[in-house]
Amino acid sequence: MTTEKINEQKIRLQTKDLTVWYGQTPGVKDISLDIYDKKVTAFIGPSGCGKTTFLRALNRMHDLTRGARVTGKALIDGQDIYDPKLDPVIIRRKIGMVFQKPTPFPTMSIYDNVVAGLKLVGIRDRKLLDEVCERSLKQAALWEEVKDRLKSPGGSLSGGQQQRLSIARALAVEPEVLLMDEPTSSLDPQSTTRIEELIGELKEQVTIIIVTHNMQQASRVSDYTAFFYIGDLIEFDKTTKIFTNPDQKRTEEYITGQFG
Amino acid sequence: MRSLRSRYLRGNLVLGFVILNTIVVLIPLFIIIAYVVVQGFNYISIDFFTKELGSPARGMLGEPTGLVHTIIGTAVVDLIAIIISIPFGVGAGVMLSEYPDHWANPVLRVLNDTLNGMPAVLKGLLAWFLVVKPMGSFSGLSGGVALAFVMFPIIARATESALMNIPWSIREAGLAIGLPRWRVILSTIIPAAKTGLVTGFLIAFARAAGEAAPLVFTSFGNNYMPVKFMGWIFGPVDTLPMRLYSLAISPYEHWHGLGWAAAIVLLSVIIASFVIARFVIRDKK
Numbered sequence: 001m002t003t004e005k006i007n008e009q010k011i012r013l014q015t016k017d018l019t020v021w022y023g024q025t026p027g028v029k030d031i032s033l034d035i036y037d038k039k040v041t042a043f044i045g046p047s048g049c050g051k052t053t054f055l056r057a058l059n060r061m062h063d064l065t066r067g068a069r070v071t072g073k074a075l076i077d078g079q080d081i082y083d084p085k086l087d088p089v090i091i092r093r094k095i096g097m098v099f100q101k102p103t104p105f106p107t108m109s110i111y112d113n114v115v116a117g118l119k120l121v122g123i124r125d126r127k128l129l130d131e132v133c134e135r136s137l138k139q140a141a142l143w144e145e146v147k148d149r150l151k152s153p154g155g156s157l158s159g160g161q162q163q164r165l166s167i168a169r170a171l172a173v174e175p176e177v178l179l180m181d182e183p184t185s186s187l188d189p190q191s192t193t194r195i196e197e198l199i200g201e202l203k204e205q206v207t208i209i210i211v212t213h214n215m216q217q218a219s220r221v222s223d224y225t226a227f228f229y230i231g232d233l234i235e236f237d238k239t240t241k242i243f244t245n246p247d248q249k250r251t252e253e254y255i256t257g258q259f260g
Numbered sequence: 261m262r263s264l265r266s267r268y269l270r271g272n273l274v275l276g277f278v279i280l281n282t283i284v285v286l287i288p289l290f291i292i293i294a295y296v297v298v299q300g301f302n303y304i305s306i307d308f309f310t311k312e313l314g315s316p317a318r319g320m321l322g323e324p325t326g327l328v329h330t331i332i333g334t335a336v337v338d339l340i341a342i343i344i345s346i347p348f349g350v351g352a353g354v355m356l357s358e359y360p361d362h363w364a365n366p367v368l369r370v371l372n373d374t375l376n377g378m379p380a381v382l383k384g385l386l387a388w389f390l391v392v393k394p395m396g397s398f399s400g401l402s403g404g405v406a407l408a409f410v411m412f413p414i415i416a417r418a419t420e421s422a423l424m425n426i427p428w429s430i431r432e433a434g435l436a437i438g439l440p441r442w443r444v445i446l447s448t449i450i451p452a453a454k455t456g457l458v459t460g461f462l463i464a465f466a467r468a469a470g471e472a473a474p475l476v477f478t479s480f481g482n483n484y485m486p487v488k489f490m491g492w493i494f495g496p497v498d499t500l501p502m503r504l505y506s507l508a509i510s511p512y513e514h515w516h517g518l519g520w521a522a523a524i525v526l527l528s529v530i531i532a533s534f535v536i537a538r539f540v541i542r543d544k545k
C-alpha cells in the first residue's frame with residue numbers, strides 16, 4: 001500500500017495554466033494537470049473539446065502548427081518542456097505519440113516504417129533492428145499479418161493495419177511517455193483488445209495518456225481520467241471515482257451518455 | 261431520370277472531345293519534328309558527330325565539318341547548370357515549403373519570383389557580371405551559371421509544390437518519433453515527393469537546354485574545340501541553341517543544313533530526357 005502511494009505521488013508530467021491558442025481563440029484554456037508516472041491517464045470529452053490540442057502541447061507538436069501558440073507551463077520531471085534553450089527533439093524522444101489517423105511514411109517498407117526512429121538517427125545494427133521490428137509489431141498486434149511481407153510498402157496496408165503500424169513505430173523508439181490519440185478508433189474489436197492489453201503491459205515502464213471516446217475503454221485501461229469540456233478541464237481524478245461518483249454534474253452527464 | 265444509354269452517350273461524347281483536342285494539340289508538334297527531321301537528316305553523318313565546324317571555307321571546299329564541339333559544349337554547359345541549380349533550387353524549394361515562418365522565407369520568395377520573371381537575356385548579363393567580368397573571359401562555366409539562373413526558379417517552385425502535396429501529418433509523425441526536422445524532410449518528405457521533383461528538374465532542364473539568349477555574353481560560342489581540356493570550362497565554348505541560331509542566319513547553304521541537323525540533336529536531347537526520366541520514376545515505384 002505504501003509503495004502504491006509513493007508511486008502515485010511521483011508526477012511525470014505537469015501543466016500549469018496551460019493554454020493553446022489558435023490565433024486569438026483558445027483551443028484549451030488554463031489547464032493545470034498532473035500526470036502520474038507509470039500510470040494510464042485517459043482524456044475523455046465530447047468532440048472538439050480540446051483533447052488532441054492539449055495532448056499535442058505536451059510534446060511540442062504545436063511548434064509546427066501555423067498560428068498556434070502555447071502559454072502557461074508544461075513540465076516533464078520538473079523541466080520546462082517549452083524552455084527556449086531546449087531542443088524539442090529531446091522532448092519528443094522521451095514523449096512518443098500515436099496520432100488519431102494512421103500516418104505511415106509513404107515511400108518506406110513496413111520494416112523501415114517500424115524502425116525509422118532508430119535507423120534514421122544512425123543505428124545500423126541489422127540484428128538489433130530486426131529484433132526491434134519484430135518486438136514492436138508483435139506488441140502492436142500486427143506481426144502475424146505482415147511478417148511475410150515486411151518489405152512491401154507501408155501504404156499497402158489497410159487503414160486499421162496502418163494504425164497498428166503507426167503504433168509499432170511509436171513503440172520502437174521506446175518512449176518513456178506515450179501519448180495515444182484515439183489509437184483504437186479505426187481498429188476491429190480483436191485488435192482493440194490486443195492494444196488495450198498492450199497498454200496494460202506497457203505501463204510497467206511507460207507513462208501513458210490515451211484519448212478515447214469509448215467510456216468502457218477508459219474505465220478498462222486507465223488509472224486516472226480527465227474530463228474535458230469546450231476547452232476546459234472539468235474534472236480529474238482516479239478513474240474509479242470519475243466513473244462511479246464524479247464531483248461535477250457535467251462529468252456524470254457525459255459518462256452516462258446524456259450529452260456529447 | 262436519364263436513361264443509362266444517354267449517359268453512356270454523353271460519356272463517349274466527352275471522351276471523343278478530349279481525344280480530338282489532344283490530336284489538335286499534337287499535330288503542330290509532329291509537324292515541327294517532321295519538318296526538322298526532313299530538313300536536317302541528310303546532314304547527320306559520322307563527320308557531324310566527330311568533326312569540329314571550323315571556318316565557313318571548310319564546308320564550301322567540301323572538307324568534313326561537324327558539330328562535335330557544340331555537342332560536347334552543350335553537355336558541359338548544361339551539366340554545370342544542373343550541378344549548380346539542383347541543390348540550390350531544391351534547397352530554396354524546401355525553405356519555401358517547410359519553413360513558412362522563417363524570416364528568410366518571404367525574402368526568398370520575392371527573389372525567386374523576380375528571377376522567374378526576369379528575361380533570359382538579363383540572366384546572361386547577370387552571369388556575365390558575376391563570372392565573365394571577374395574571370396576576364398567568356399567561359400563554359402559562366403554559361404552554366406546563366407542557365408542555372410534559368411533552372412533555379414523553376415526547380416524551386418516545382419520543389420515547393422511537390423513538397424506541399426505531402427500531407428502535413430507525415431512531418432508530424434516523423435517528429436513524434438524523435439527525428440530532427442531536417443531528417444524528416446530528407447528521409448520522408450523528399451522521397452515521397454520524388455516524382456514531382458524529377459518532373460521539376462526536367463521541365464527546368466528542357467527550358468534551359470533550349471535557351472540561347474543567356475549564352476550570348478557567357479559561353480559566347482566557338483567554331484573549334486578548346487585546345488586544353490580545361491578550356492571547356494574556362495574558355496568560350498559552343499552550344500547547340502546558339503550555334504543553331506548562328507548557322508541559320510549564316511549565308512552558307514551547307515551551314516543551314518548543319519543548323520537543321522543541330523535542331524534534330526537538340527530536340528532529341530530534350531525528348532530523350534523526358535523519356536528517360538519517365539522510366540526512372542516508374543522503376544523506383
Ligand SMILES: Nc1ncnc2c1ncn2[C@@H]1O[C@H](COP(=O)(O)OP(=O)(O)OP(=O)(O)O)[C@@H](O)[C@H]1O
Nearest residue numbers: 022026027046047048049050051052053054065100
Ligand atoms: N489547427 C487548428 N487551427 C484552428 N483551430 C483548431 C485547430 N485544431 C483544432 N482546432 C480547434 O480547437 C478545438 C479543439 O480541437 P481538438 O482537435 O483538440 O478536439 P478533440 O477534443 O481532439 O476532438 P475529437 O474528439 O473530435 O478529436 C476545436 O474547436 C477545433 O476546431
Ligand SMILES: [Mg+2]
Nearest residue numbers: 051052100181
Ligand atoms: Mg482529437
